[in-house]
Amino acid sequence: MSNGLWTTSVGSFGKPPELLKARADHAAGRIGAEELDALARQATEDWIRFQDELGVDILVDGEMYRGDMATYFAEELTGFEIGGLVRSYGNRYYHKPIAVGRVERTHPITVEWWRYAQSLTTRPVKGMLTGPYTIADWSFDEHYPARREFVLDLARAIHDEAMDLAAAGARFIQIDEPAASARMDELPLVAEAMGIVTDGLQAHAITHICYGDFMRAYPTMLDIPVDQIDLEMTNSDFDLLSRFRDMPFTKAIGLGVVDVHSHRIEAVDEVVRGIKLALEVLPPERIFVDPDCGLKTRSVEETKAKMRVIVEGVRRVREELGIGDELPPPGPTPGRHAGAPAATIA
Amino acid sequence: MFATLVGAYPRAPLPGRPFRLRAAYGQLERGEIDGAALRAVQDELVRELMDEQLEAGLGLLTDGQVRWDDPQTAVTRGLDGFEITGLLRYFDTNTYYRQPRAVAEPRWRGPILVDDWETADALAQELAETRAEDPRPVKACLVGPYTLGRLSDCAELGREAVTLALAEALNEELKALASAGAPVIQVDENALTLIGPADDDERRLAAEALRRLVDGVEFTHLCLAVTMGDAEDAGADLFYELPFHSYLFDLCAGPDNWRLIARAPMERGIIAGVADARTTRLDTREVMVWGARYAAALNGRGLDRVGLSPSAGLEYLPRDRAKAKIESLGEAAAVAAISDPEELRRSLDPRAVDSRSAALGRYEPGHGAPDPATMLARIAEEGSKR
Numbered sequence A: 001m002s003n004g005l006w007t008t009s010v011g012s013f014g015k016p017p018e019l020l021k022a023r024a025d026h027a028a029g030r031i032g033a034e035e036l037d038a039l040a041r042q043a044t045e046d047w048i049r050f051q052d053e054l055g056v057d058i059l060v061d062g063e064m065y066r067g068d069m070a071t072y073f074a075e076e077l078t079g080f081e082i083g084g085l086v087r088s089y090g091n092r093y094y095h096k097p098i099a100v101g102r103v104e105r106t107h108p109i110t111v112e113w114w115r116y117a118q119s120l121t122t123r124p125v126k127g128m129l130t131g132p133y134t135i136a137d138w139s140f141d142e143h144y145p146a147r148r149e150f151v152l153d154l155a156r157a158i159h160d161e162a163m164d165l166a167a168a169g170a171r172f173i174q175i176d177e178p179a180a181s182a183r184m185d186e187l188p189l190v191a192e193a194m195g196i197v198t199d200g201l202q203a204h205a206i207t208h209i210c211y212g213d214f215m216r217a218y219p220t221m222l223d224i225p226v227d228q229i230d231l232e233m234t235n236s237d238f239d240l241l242s243r244f245r246d247m248p249f250t251k252a253i254g255l256g257v258v259d260v261h262s263h264r265i266e267a268v269d270e271v272v273r274g275i276k277l278a279l280e281v282l283p284p285e286r287i288f289v290d291p292d293c294g295l296k297t298r299s300v301e302e303t304k305a306k307m308r309v310i311v312e313g314v315r316r317v318r319e320e321l322g323i324g325d326e327l328p329p330p331g332p333t334p335g336r337h338a339g340a341p342a343a344t345i346a
Numbered sequence B: 001m002f003a004t005l006v007g008a009y010p011r012a013p014l015p016g017r018p019f020r021l022r023a024a025y026g027q028l029e030r031g032e033i034d035g036a037a038l039r040a041v042q043d044e045l046v047r048e049l050m051d052e053q054l055e056a057g058l059g060l061l062t063d064g065q066v067r068w069d070d071p072q073t074a075v076t077r078g079l080d081g082f083e084i085t086g087l088l089r090y091f092d093t094n095t096y097y098r099q100p101r102a103v104a105e106p107r108w109r110g111p112i113l114v115d116d117w118e119t120a121d122a123l124a125q126e127l128a129e130t131r132a133e134d135p136r137p138v139k140a141c142l143v144g145p146y147t148l149g150r151l152s153d154c155a156e157l158g159r160e161a162v163t164l165a166l167a168e169a170l171n172e173e174l175k176a177l178a179s180a181g182a183p184v185i186q187v188d189e190n191a192l193t194l195i196g197p198a199d200d201d202e203r204r205l206a207a208e209a210l211r212r213l214v215d216g217v218e219f220t221h222l223c224l225a226v227t228m229g230d231a232e233d234a235g236a237d238l239f240y241e242l243p244f245h246s247y248l249f250d251l252c253a254g255p256d257n258w259r260l261i262a263r264a265p266m267e268r269g270i271i272a273g274v275a276d277a278r279t280t281r282l283d284t285r286e287v288m289v290w291g292a293r294y295a296a297a298l299n300g301r302g303l304d305r306v307g308l309s310p311s312a313g314l315e316y317l318p319r320d321r322a323k324a325k326i327e328s329l330g331e332a333a334a335v336a337a338i339s340d341p342e343e344l345r346r347s348l349d350p351r352a353v354d355s356r357s358a359a360l361g362r363y364e365p366g367h368g369a370p371d372p373a374t375m376l377a378r379i380a381e382e383g384s385k386r
Helices: A017-027 A033-054 A068-074 A112-116 A131-135 A147-168 A186-199 A239-244 A268-281 A299-319 B020-029 B036-053 B071-076 B114-131 B145-150 B159-180 B192-193 B201-215 B235-239 B257-262 B285-300 B318-337 B341-346 B355-360 B372-386
Strands: A077-090 A093-103 A127-130 A172-176 A204-209 A228-231 A252-256 A287-290 B077-090 B098-108 B139-143 B184-188 B223-226 B246-250 B269-275 B304-312
Touching: A017 A033, A033 A112, A033 A299, A068 A077, A068 A093, A068 A127, A068 A131, A077 B098, A077 B318, A093 A147, A112 A147, A127 A147, A131 A147, A131 A186, A147 A172, A147 A186, A172 A186, A186 A204, A228 A287, A252 A268, A268 A287, A268 A299, A287 A299, B020 B036, B036 B318, B071 B077, B071 B098, B071 B139, B071 B145, B077 B159, B098 B159, B114 B159, B139 B159, B145 B159, B145 B192, B145 B201, B159 B184, B159 B201, B184 B201, B192 B223, B201 B235, B201 B304, B223 B269, B235 B257, B246 B257, B246 B304, B257 B285, B269 B285, B285 B304, B285 B318, B285 B355, B304 B318
Parallel strands: A127 A172, A172 A204, A204 A228, A228 A252, A252 A287, B139 B184, B184 B223, B223 B246, B246 B269, B269 B304
Antiparallel strands: A077 A093, B077 B098
């Protein structure tokens, strides 16, 4: 029996109202860090329990202690100051960091949170990092004379964090690069930086890319040295899959099967349809099934409902096709350095 | 010579101030307030942003597009023929838009942006009274048919058909804005930067769409704005065979746009997008002044037909940085307008105008070479220190 179609998440989950209020109170100086930390730990535990009970294969901690994915790391690295609010979409804003000096990592950033989440379950919990290209792209730079230097300094910092996560026992480490699809001419820089991050990393390395022009980024994106690329597919109605027929996808895929920007809860049949479309071009052992992107913009109930339809959709397809849920062997896969297929480069 | 905005302005508050707009959207979503209450909060923000533009010395105001979810849907939501679908990145920014999908031929069903322009114009009048100044004109802005078509999903009907139908629908909108009294209408066509040197069909489509867009539109000043990169491959003919009165070019992400400016007929206005909207670093006043005066010098255009602007929408910056940018932009426009060469020289860093100062790396802000008596006094002072 083959194994595959492992269920997971992209990273963030909706924060419970009491944690949202505590974060606002903390920002306004009304409560201390310890009180906020206790609520974040409780929310993390709740999310781990939920995923465990639901039967998700690879868990995430839900990022209860993070705000924006780039700013969170900028706050912990030297060389950044945190700027004012900038809008990303609709009513969503983030504090955009500003590089004002050389960027360096002076201490582990996520390792203790990962250890805590992993201590709550026997299933694997993903290590979750933001990639160097995205941190650079979502920051202002007032220090570096050249963008490449900025990105590569960040790559060295994130590499150290990834190595510490692996040393702590993380089998799956995701290095998010949502900005990778922003500029086609910089995809080689994304790949170069990721090469530094994953160099010697003894874990299944994943990158998540979203909301860009995948048609143009493909197949060059396959040159990014990771074992798995996680892509939002629902948002574009799985249109990229059609390109895999003549330009084979050479890595494992993280297949986004629910829209994270919609309140609507997808029907299980929609999830089943998406998985079956992917199975037309990829074997189950190279498919991980998850939401399009982080679910932090959804409420707790919406997040849970979307995760339930994913798990149920996978269960149906596994049953129908006789696919098992045994996890892949730990460590890097041959896909990490399998770039764009030679036949497609010309 | 004047300064003006392009694109959207940050809607987040200045540091330490309450973020009323974000709270209002949250209240609307929870059903605690209605659309009219949200609009009142937006109106208050428009007033605040226009006051900020006046303080900075901007001569042509906008409402900062604070009511727009994003550039693509601000207009298409008001037309027949579109569904609004998934999120996509806007050019190379970390800002997103919902992609419109054309499901039927786009049609104009009534004014889309006229109310917003009239509100902004009324607020500008009120502000002028409060400040005891002459009112400044308010420009209306909308995204043009080529960009709307290019960034939408037109697979079902074909992009050419959708783009040309959009042009005709938006032609009605332009006429409605002109009838309402909008003195300046700016058409944003950022997708012209996506046209490559061999894209003859795209050039033809863009030219035809823009021709239909402005056909018969009278009694207003029409400005064509291109930000987010170089539009040189779209070709100077495309720009200048169309009856636009002025052109706004991004000169930071698209420095080659200078070559388009060099070919602009002298009677057309040029708005030079010289303040870099994508960095928090403040722009050098001397470079902005040089940009204005170079645009004025080309083809004998003259300063009366030149303006300055940010290179793109300032919404990519935090509000305090955007405010600092427009303040320096307003100052640069004021300096660029100085007609007396000596006064102009005194307003600039001497390294920008004096090669000997530049060679010595000397910085003496606010004046040119010191007179001999001052120099002697300074030498004596330095000597006494030794």
